[in-house]
Amino acid sequence: MSTPDILRIAIAQLNPTVGDIPGNLKRAREARAEAARHGADLVLFTELFIAGYPPEDLIMKPAFLAACEKAVGELAADTADGGPGVIMGVPLQRQTGRHNSVMVLDGGKVIAERHKVDLPNYGEFDEKRVFDAGPMPGPVNFRGVRLGIPVCEDIWGNLGVCETLAESGAEILLVPNGSPYYRGKVDRRHQVVIRQAIESDLPVIYANQVGGQDELVFDGASFAISADRRLAFQMSQFEETVAVTTWKRRGEVWVCDGGPMSRIPEKEEADYRACMLGLRDYVNKNGFRNVVLGLSGGIDSAICAALAVDALGEERVRCIMLPYEYTSRESHDDAQACARALGCRYDVVPIHGPVQGFMAALSDLFAGTNSGITEENLQSRTRGTILMAISNKFGSMVVTTGNKSEMSVGYATLYGDMNGGFNPIKDLYKMQVYALSRWRNTTVPPGALGPSGEVIPKNIIDKAPSAELRPNQTDQDSLPPYPVLDDILECLVEHEMGVDAIVERGHDRELVHRIEHLLYIAEYKRRQSAPGVKITRKNFGRDRRYPITNRFRDRG
Numbered sequence: 001m002s003t004p005d006i007l008r009i010a011i012a013q014l015n016p017t018v019g020d021i022p023g024n025l026k027r028a029r030e031a032r033a034e035a036a037r038h039g040a041d042l043v044l045f046t047e048l049f050i051a052g053y054p055p056e057d058l059i060m061k062p063a064f065l066a067a068c069e070k071a072v073g074e075l076a077a078d079t080a081d082g083g084p085g086v087i088m089g090v091p092l093q094r095q096t097g098r099h100n101s102v103m104v105l106d107g108g109k110v111i112a113e114r115h116k117v118d119l120p121n122y123g124e125f126d127e128k129r130v131f132d133a134g135p136m137p138g139p140v141n142f143r144g145v146r147l148g149i150p151v152c153e154d155i156w157g158n159l160g161v162c163e164t165l166a167e168s169g170a171e172i173l174l175v176p177n178g179s180p181y182y183r184g185k186v187d188r189r190h191q192v193v194i195r196q197a198i199e200s201d202l203p204v205i206y207a208n209q210v211g212g213q214d215e216l217v218f219d220g221a222s223f224a225i226s227a228d229r230r231l232a233f234q235m236s237q238f239e240e241t242v243a244v245t246t247w248k249r250r251g252e253v254w255v256c257d258g259g260p261m262s263r264i265p266e267k268e269e270a271d272y273r274a275c276m277l278g279l280r281d282y283v284n285k286n287g288f289r290n291v292v293l294g295l296s297g298g299i300d301s302a303i304c305a306a307l308a309v310d311a312l313g314e315e316r317v318r319c320i321m322l323p324y325e326y327t328s329r330e331s332h333d334d335a336q337a338c339a340r341a342l343g344c345r346y347d348v349v350p351i352h353g354p355v356q357g358f359m360a361a362l363s364d365l366f367a368g369t370n371s372g373i374t375e376e377n378l379q380s381r382t383r384g385t386i387l388m389a390i391s392n393k394f395g396s397m398v399v400t401t402g403n404k405s406e407m408s409v410g411y412a413t414l415y416g417d418m419n420g421g422f423n424p425i426k427d428l429y430k431m432q433v434y435a436l437s438r439w440r441n442t443t444v445p446p447g448a449l450g451p452s453g454e455v456i457p458k459n460i461i462d463k464a465p466s467a468e469l470r471p472n473q474t475d476q477d478s479l480p481p482y483p484v485l486d487d488i489l490e491c492l493v494e495h496e497m498g499v500d501a502i503v504e505r506g507h508d509r510e511l512v513h514r515i516e517h518l519l520y521i522a523e524y525k526r527r528q529s530a531p532g533v534k535i536t537r538k539n540f541g542r543d544r545r546y547p548i549t550n551r552f553r554d555r556g
Contacts, residue, residue: 004144005249010035010043013220015211018052025071036083038244046209048089053178059130080108097132112140116151124542139170148173166200173204181219197225212281233259268439278533279424280311293399295319297331304401310448314343321348322383337457380416397421405430410522426532427539429486499556
């Protein structure tokens with residue numbers, strides 16, 4: 001039995017599904033039962049767990065809010081068994097408005113509720129659209145311990161929520177979060193929590209959701225910072241788990257006396273696992289049995305094939321080679337070798353006949369004109385049509401394979417290679433694609449269902465990239481070298497740098513102006529592209545919202 005000087009807190013780092021209230025409730029009950037078996041006094045769930053996060057405009061539906069609160073009421077009744085209490089994230093409709101809230105459950109009832117104060121309205125967050133801010137919270141008395149429960153942004157912003165809780169008697173801060181992944185995010189969270197531990201002189205437990213939700217991937221990596229600013233425990237990244245941590249009162253301070261200390265992946269591993277998890281959850285949560293993609297013999301489709309096999313297993317992945325007269329023997333061989341290494345189904349569907357059919361149908365309209373980009377794009381659009389037909393016939397989701405460099409400058413064909421339901425590498429620049437491909441050839445990430453060894457043939461990585469839409473074509477015919485392009489794009493997109501500042505980095509001014517122009521005029525294409533996993537701090541879509549009609553250019 002626990003005493004007022006010992007508190008065993010379970011952190012439920014789980015993967016809810018938005019809108020699946022019965023499923024989320026079932027998972028919460030299972031987690032509580034697991035925590036009870038390990039002697040937990042309290043289970044901390046993540047932000048809006050019962051609803052799934054982020055629920056976006058579902059919050060506007062009264063029936064949705066009522067169903068969420070009803071489910072939490074059922075969970076509250078379970079706590080009459082004398083087992084662990086629960087802190088559950090739930091949207092609530094009250095006289096003061098719609099709130100992003102937590103309910104504290106114990107002894108068969110709801111003993112307290114608290115509402116999020118600081119509503120984020122930047123990047124991927126748009127909570128002011130659907131929620132109303134709550135009042136400054138006070139501590140919750142749970143079995144003789146005064147708990148402060150700030151919700152996610154309450155510890156990121158500057159409204160003084162944690163300071164208020166400390167001044168009003170909180171002994172421990174327990175923070176439910178829905179914090180999406182981007183590269184380096186774990187270090188950023190640690191910095192934020194250390195700052196709150198310093199300002200409040202309290203230990204802070206940070207519980208984060210895991211799993212994919214449309215473009216967002218939540219990576220878990222829950223942790224705690226003790227009152228003396230040390231890392232008290234660290235849970236794993238990209239994995240569901242329920243961890244029980246033991247806290248003991250030493251004088252006036254609570255100290256962690258037992259919890260996990262997991263390794264956090266570095267760079268390429270973290271990015272790869274985020275892409276893999278995002279693809280897996282998008283396919284599974286949306287009910288697709290399997291996926292299909294065009295395997296061209298190039299680097300982008302190869303890494304997407306590897307990600308698909310790792311995420312779903314070889315039996316759920318079908319690769320299609322769609323050759324035309326400009327497709328090289330090398331590309332045939334590389335695509336076949338890649339599919340063989342991954343163990344997935346591989347089919348060849350030549351497109352010469354369909355392309356020539358389109359040419360014949362348009363011959364009268366195109367008479368007297370020169371052959372060029374239009375005819376090249378017919379190849380891409382034919383491939384897109386065939387892939388969508390296979391999708392339609394067999395119920396397979398098309399995985400689209402364009403990287404962020406291409407999407408930035410419009411080096412993609414609407415209704416062609418942009419066709420598809422989801423793009424796992426949409427937020428990876430070309431050089432990052434190469435880095436992840438090399439990494440995957442040496443390492444099988446945890447949770448991957450694919451094989452070990454070289455799954456992306458070395459020749460695919462080494463050869464010059466090409467769309468192969470005309471003889472001897474390479475990407476560098478119309479684009480600068482990818483290391484140059486990617487650096488300019490990262491300056492423009494991630495950092496919103498001006499032309500003068502980019503030129504000071506050593507780039508040609510005329511080239512920077514050209515890339516900026518291409519970036520702006522490709523906005524209409526990006527609006528029609530498939531969703532894809534967010535990896536960088538500023539992805540296209542949720543984070544970067546530029547007008548399609550836009551005549552601004554930086555004249556620096």
